[in-house]
Amino acid sequence: MNSFGQKFRFTTFGESHGKALGCIVDGIPAGLKIDETFIQEEMDRRKPGKNAFATARSEGDKVEILSGVFEGLSTGTPIAMVIFNENQKSKDYTNIKDLFRPGHADFTYFHKYGIRDYRGGGRSSARETAARVAAGAIAKLMLNELNIKVQSGICEIDGIKASKADFEFAKKSEIFSLDKDKEDFQKEAVLNAKKEHNSVGGVALVNVKNCPIGLGEPMYFKLDSQIANAMMSINAVKGVEIGDGFESASKKGLENNDEIRSTGFKTNHSGGILGGISNGEDINVKIYFKPTPSIFLKQETIDINNNEVDCELKGRHDPCVAIRGSVVAESMMALVLADMLLLNMSSKIENIKKVYN
Numbered sequence: 001m002n003s004f005g006q007k008f009r010f011t012t013f014g015e016s017h018g019k020a021l022g023c024i025v026d027g028i029p030a031g032l033k034i035d036e037t038f039i040q041e042e043m044d045r046r047k048p049g050k051n052a053f054a055t056a057r058s059e060g061d062k063v064e065i066l067s068g069v070f071e072g073l074s075t076g077t078p079i080a081m082v083i084f085n086e087n088q089k090s091k092d093y094t095n096i097k098d099l100f101r102p103g104h105a106d107f108t109y110f111h112k113y114g115i116r117d118y119r120g121g122g123r124s125s126a127r128e129t130a131a132r133v134a135a136g137a138i139a140k141l142m143l144n145e146l147n148i149k150v151q152s153g154i155c156e157i158d159g160i161k162a163s164k165a166d167f168e169f170a171k172k173s174e175i176f177s178l179d180k181d182k183e184d185f186q187k188e189a190v191l192n193a194k195k196e197h198n199s200v201g202g203v204a205l206v207n208v209k210n211c212p213i214g215l216g217e218p219m220y221f222k223l224d225s226q227i228a229n230a231m232m233s234i235n236a237v238k239g240v241e242i243g244d245g246f247e248s249a250s251k252k253g254l255e256n257n258d259e260i261r262s263t264g265f266k267t268n269h270s271g272g273i274l275g276g277i278s279n280g281e282d283i284n285v286k287i288y289f290k291p292t293p294s295i296f297l298k299q300e301t302i303d304i305n306n307n308e309v310d311c312e313l314k315g316r317h318d319p320c321v322a323i324r325g326s327v328v329a330e331s332m333m334a335l336v337l338a339d340m341l342l343l344n345m346s347s348k349i350e351n352i353k354k355v356y357n
């Protein structure tokens with residue numbers, strides 16, 4: 001199952017050490033300005049090899065548009081995009097060819113499909129998320145037309161929590177930190193883990209501004225359920241919180257409810273969603289990433305023949321996947337919203353009449 005969305009729908013293909021990966025995005029209304037520079041800028045935010053806080057695998061992540069665009073505008077037909085892999089080192093994986101890396105998807109992929117693509121984890125690798133960012137950039141171009149803004153940053157690394165959500169600062173920060181005062185501590189935690197051949201977990205925050213009221217399709221395609229689905233489909237994500245999230249369970253009703261005035265909601269504990277439908281407030285979602293499974297410390301595991309062996313990895317891995325993962329989460333949010341915008345257009349007869357009368 002490699003497709004996501006109902007009307008604004010994308011499909012990704014490709015593996016970590018294959019020739020290329022990419023996506024096909026379908027359902028894009030015709031006449032949307034496709035700004036290739038913007039798509040590339042989005043790719044560059046996620047791309048590996050940029051600094052000491054990410055894997056040293058250095059990929060250009062250049063996107064090539066193959067179809068669906070004519071003279072800079074979408075034609076209403078599928079947009080296919082391809083990203084060629086340039087910097088694979090499959091040799092790094094030969095010593096673990098038959099082993100299952102603890103914490104990675106090797107074990108389950110092998111048991112499910114009976115094939116061990118040991119080269120960087122094959123399709124289970126987060127290399128696939130490059131294609132999501134390309135698709136997400138198209139979604140963002142559509143959201144921009146409606147002045148809907150999606151942004152993200154890192155609010156926690158190795159338990160070091162941001163006290164503010166400064167998205168402008170996050171744009172400049174090498175680790176997308178949302179808090180200037182915590183950035184150095186968070187950076188230190190990543191570098192220490194790296195020095196110790198270990199890894200750390202982290203939390204990303206995705207924020208949406210100017211979301212119209214009414215997005216979300218109850219019952220089984222509610223906005224929050226699709227956001228959770230989208231975020232949980234990202235590699236290494238172990239939890240998703242909407243608004244105050246898990247904290248709400250330990251609050252009283254009066255404290256948790258967002259009172260309403262003629263000018264709007266007084267607070268936003270709900271994270272902008274009520275009954276699975278956007279309420280016009282900011283949408284706030286926290287995404288919890290586990291530490292990178294591939295670490296360079298000796299661990300116990302088994303091989304494909306069930307022999308107990310030691311696992312000692314070589315290669316290049318992110319010490320904290322939450323950092324680049326935050327860009328992927330932002331892209332997935334844009335993709336969910338683009339889909340919901342199109343779906344919501346048929347919610348009322350008056351909308352249909354506006355188009356056909």
Ligand code: FMN
Pocket residue numbers: 055103104105124125126129234235236237290292293294295316317318321324325328
């Ligand atoms: N896992 C690794 O072992 N090494 C990596 O370099 C690595 N890079 C990642 C980069 C990003 C942007 C993301 C979001 C995840 C990355 N992961 C990496 C995580 C694994 O892909 C993921 O943990 C693995 O597929 C197992 O899936 P699960 O953690 O969702 O259960």
